[in-house]
Amino acid sequence: MKTSDLLIQCLEKEGVKYIFALPGEEIEDILFSLEKSSIKIVIVRHEQGASFMANIWGRITGKAGVCLATLGPGATNLITGLADAHLDKSPVVAITGQGNVNRLHKESHQLVDIVNMFKPIVKWNTSIHDADTLSETVRKAFKLAQMEKPGVTHLEIPEDIAGLKTLCTPLEPKILRRSTPDYKAINESLKLLSSVQRPLIVAGNGAIRKRASKHLRLLVDKMKGKDFPLYAIEQSDLILAVGYDVAEYDPVVWNPQKKPIIHIDFLPSEVYDYYDPKVEIVADISATLWELNNQLGKKDFHFEKQWFVPVRRAIEKDLNHYELNDTCRFTVPGVLLLLRRLINDDDIIISDVGAHKIWIGRNFPVYNPGTCIISNGFASMGIAVPGGIAAKLACPEKNVIAVCGDGGFLMNSQEIETAKRIGVGYTILILNDNDYGLISWKQKTHVQKSFGTVISNPDFKKYAESFGVNAYMPRTKSDLETALRKSIHTNEVNIIAVDIDPSENVRLSEKLNSDLSTLLI
Numbered sequence: 205m206k207t208s209d210l211l212i213q214c215l216e217k218e219g220v221k222y223i224f225a226l227p228g229e230e231i232e233d234i235l236f237s238l239e240k241s242s243i244k245i246v247i248v249r250h251e252q253g254a255s256f257m258a259n260i261w262g263r264i265t266g267k268a269g270v271c272l273a274t275l276g277p278g279a280t281n282l283i284t285g286l287a288d289a290h291l292d293k294s295p296v297v298a299i300t301g302q303g304n305v306n307r308l309h310k311e312s313h314q315l316v317d318i319v320n321m322f323k324p325i326v327k328w329n330t331s332i333h334d335a336d337t338l339s340e341t342v343r344k345a346f347k348l349a350q351m352e353k354p355g356v357t358h359l360e361i362p363e364d365i366a367g368l369k370t371l372c373t374p375l376e377p378k379i380l381r382r383s384t385p386d387y388k389a390i391n392e393s394l395k396l397l398s399s400v401q402r403p404l405i406v407a408g409n410g411a412i413r414k415r416a417s418k419h420l421r422l423l424v425d426k427m428k429g430k431d432f433p434l435y436a437i438e439q440s441d442l443i444l445a446v447g448y449d450v451a452e453y454d455p456v457v458w459n460p461q462k463k464p465i466i467h468i469d470f471l472p473s474e475v476y477d478y479y480d481p482k483v484e485i486v487a488d489i490s491a492t493l494w495e496l497n498n499q500l501g502k503k504d505f506h507f508e509k510q511w512f513v514p515v516r517r518a519i520e521k522d523l524n525h526y527e528l529n530d531t532c533r534f535t536v537p538g539v540l541l542l543l544r545r546l547i548n549d550d551d552i553i554i555s556d557v558g559a560h561k562i563w564i565g566r567n568f569p570v571y572n573p574g575t576c577i578i579s580n581g582f583a584s585m586g587i588a589v590p591g592g593i594a595a596k597l598a599c600p601e602k603n604v605i606a607v608c609g610d611g612g613f614l615m616n617s618q619e620i621e622t623a624k625r626i627g628v629g630y631t632i633l634i635l636n637d638n639d640y641g642l643i644s645w646k647q648k649t650h651v652q653k654s655f656g657t658v659i660s661n662p663d664f665k666k667y668a669e670s671f672g673v674n675a676y677m678p679r680t681k682s683d684l685e686t687a688l689r690k691s692i693h694t695n696e697v698n699i700i701a702v703d704i705d706p707s708e709n710v711r712l713s714e715k716l717n718s719d720l721s722t723l724l725i
Contacts, residue, residue, distance in 0.1 A: 207335040208233035208366040210374070211299075212241045214342040217374040220270050222246055222261065222597060224254035226281075228274020230301030233366040246593070246626060249618040251278055253590035255285025255298065256616070260554065260587070260594040262294040264574055268349040268357075269294070269594065274301040276314030279360075283325065284584055286356045290325040291451050291581025293409055295354035297345050298322075304364040305333055322358045329358035335370040343375040351380060352470035352488075353410065353449075382470070382488035385495050389485040393466045394499055396442060396482060401508045404440035406458070409580075410447020410469055410489055412573035431566065431716055432522065434458060435724060436515040444468065445481070447489050451581040455479040468492050514724040521723070523567055526708075528681040533705040536563045536635055539684065543605065543633070544568055546688050550575055551603040552595045556588035558609030559641035559709055586615030592630045593623050603692045604630035610661050611640050620671045620697060629695035631688075634664060637706040645709040664701035673697040 205213075211234060215223070224246045227235055238245050248254045251273045258269030269289075273279050279300040289296045302308070303315055319331050327348045332341055338361075345357040397403060430438075437443070437458055443465045455478040459465075467473045467481035468489060485492050526537035540563060547553075549571040555564045555578045570576040577595065579587045592606035613634050623630070638661055644654040668675030674696065676687035684702065691698035 205370065206233060206237065206366070207338055207361075207368045207370050208237040210335075210338055210370055210372055211342065211361070211366070212237045212243065214339055214374040215270065216242055218342070218346045218377055219267060222257075222594075223270045223272050224248055224257040224261075224594070225272035226251050226254055226274070226278060228278050228301055230274045230303060230363040231272060231299075231361075231366070233363065234272065234299070234301070234361070245272075246597075246622065248590070248622050250616065251281030252284050252586065253616050253619045253622065255282040255296070256288070256584070256587045256590040257285075257594040258296045258298070259285050259289040259292075259294045260577060260591040261598050262289060262296050262349075262354065263292065263577055264552070264595055264598045266350070266354075267295065268297045268346055268354075270297050270299065272299045275303060275318065276316060279318045280316070280321070283322070284582075285587070286322070286358075287325045288579055288582040288584040288587065289356050292579065293353045293355060293449065293581075295349040296356045297349050298326075298356060298358040300358065300360050301366075302331065302360050302362040305362050306364075308362070319358070319360055322356075325356060326358050327355040329360070331360040331362070332365055333362065335365055335368040336372050338370065339372045339375050343377065346377065347380070352382065382491070383486075385485050385487040385492040389483055390492075390495055390499065392483045393485060393496065394503065396464065396466060397500075398503070398505060400442040401506070402440045402511050403442040403444060403507060404437060404512075405444045405446060406437075406448055407446050408448030408452050408469075410449070412447070430720070432515050432519045432720060432724075435721060436512055437463065439511065439515075442466065445473075445479075446493070449581070450474045450476055450479055453580075517725070518720070518723045523569070526567065528684075530680040530682055534684070534702050535705050535708040536560045537567045537708065539633075539635065539702055539704065540564060540568050540607075542681070542685060543607075543688060546685070547603055547605065547692060551605070551692075552577065552599060553605045553607055554588045554591040554595055555579070556606070556608040556612035557583045557585045557642075558612050558635075559637075559645050559706065560607060560609055560635045562642070562709075564607065585612040588612060589616045589632060590619045590622075592632065593619060593626075593628050596628045596630045605692065606630060606632045608632065608634050609641055610634055610636040610638065611659065614661070617667075620668070620673060620699075623697045624671055624673060629697055631691045632697070632699045634699065634701040635704050636661060636664070636701055637704050639706065641706050641709065644706070645713070648710050649713045664699060668699040668701075671697075673699060675699045675701065677701050677703075 254271040258271040261269030349357045443463050446468045459478050465481040467484040528538035555561050588606035588608045596604045640657040644657040647654040665675040678684040678687050687700050
């Protein structure tokens with residue numbers, strides 16, 4: 205068979221359901237090999253959209269998302285979405301075309317060294333120059349991408365190699381069993397837990413993978429117990445960091461007191477003065493939490509049961525403080541409060557990057573793992589519109605809402621056509637302030653003014669209608685509630701554009717510079 209046919213058979217063997225791609229000459233054989241495959245190809249409007257879709261598919265499903273692009277600019281356009289997957293630990297396999305092997309040693313049309321360009325943002329990559337090695341390289345790419353901690357792998361396939369004949373067959377995927385926790389580390393952790401009264405769990409990205417979230421909730425039930433969460437950390441006497449990466453939230457912000465830490469993760473901790481664990485349990489997170497739960501059930505631990513309640517009450521009161529009414533302008537936290545009330549606990553929101561991302565992290569309670577996807581480690585604007593497509597394909601039974609600022613929305617808004625063409629229905633909520641609001645917010649906090657951030661926007665209603673999708677531009681809370689109710693449950697592409705008052709951003713900075721401990725009652 206042709207090497208390109210073998211590639212598709214290998215992808216089918218790996219359980220791939222979708223490939224997010226933009227066509228090109230050098231991947232012609234691969235495209236035609238996909239024509240009769242069980243794998244569905246989603247043709248996108250920009251390669252960045254393809255890498256974001258593969259990224260979000262990987263984060264939600266735990267199985268590697270696959271994106272495909274041609275050589276040169278096709279490959280380089282994947283970089284942002286792949287770098288995002290790299291820092292947010294999302295399993296992705298990227299496949300790129302390349303020119304014939306006989307021209308790779310010299311300057312040539314669209315030829316750049318993609319393999320070396322990708323190396324800083326992948327776990328492993330290679331250029332395939334021997335058709336008979338393809339089965340091994342595909343299996344290795346998926347194994348490494350999905351192995352903890354997940355990440356990106358990349359295969360480059362020159363066009364002449366893709367057209368060669370080969371007698372190889374796909375390799376069978378195997379389940380990889382991960383290590384169990386060291387009993388000495390477990391015992392040291394239990395000894396530390398027995399000496400404290402107010403342990404606090406900091407659950408990171410890794411805590412929602414591989415069934416760990418179930419065991420984490422059991423652990424929380426056993427333990428029971430700047431912004432408000434930082435006051436809770438300040439009052440705690442031990443931190444259990446579960447599946448946490450320093451790229452998610454700098455420890456210098458949340459651990460300036462250098463609290464004692466128990467590090468529970470698949471890999472050892474980063475070397476960092478403000479994150480220097482007393483004990484590291486380096487093993488399967490789920491197995492570790494299961495063992496801790498088992499041991500805690502056998503021993504008589506005496507934790508304070510209600511020490512965190514004042515912080516929780518203060519958070520709830522603060523969230524409700526932003527309630528909208530029909531006489532006030534929209535604010536991001538007010539819109540998020542209404543959205544949270546209208547969607548199900550297991551519905552999915554994809555947050556783009558901008559001022560609203562800060563508010564989502566602060567003001568949007570999450571009740572189930574994998575239901576609030578934020579580009580955190582790399583903080584990539586433009587992820588939400590294509591990400592919403594992948595989320596809906598991964599979870600067609602759930603409502604999906606992509607929450608964007610006006611800046612991030614227009615970075616990949618062309619993928620609305622993709623969603624419409626393939627029949628994927630989700631809601632795009634645009635929070636519009638005609639500004640790169642996060643940068644403006646930070647500038648005003650630093651020097652009381654902003655510069656270089658103001659932008660203008662199209663008529664979002666006309667823009668949406670040009671794609672043949674529904675659009676709403678509510679002016680009151682009642683209008684917004686009606687629009688959200690209509691949009692969320694229609695299973696069609698809908699756009700809701702809301703003009704928001706950004707002054708709430710600076711007021712939050714002022715609030716956080718005050719002493720919030722007086723509100724902890």
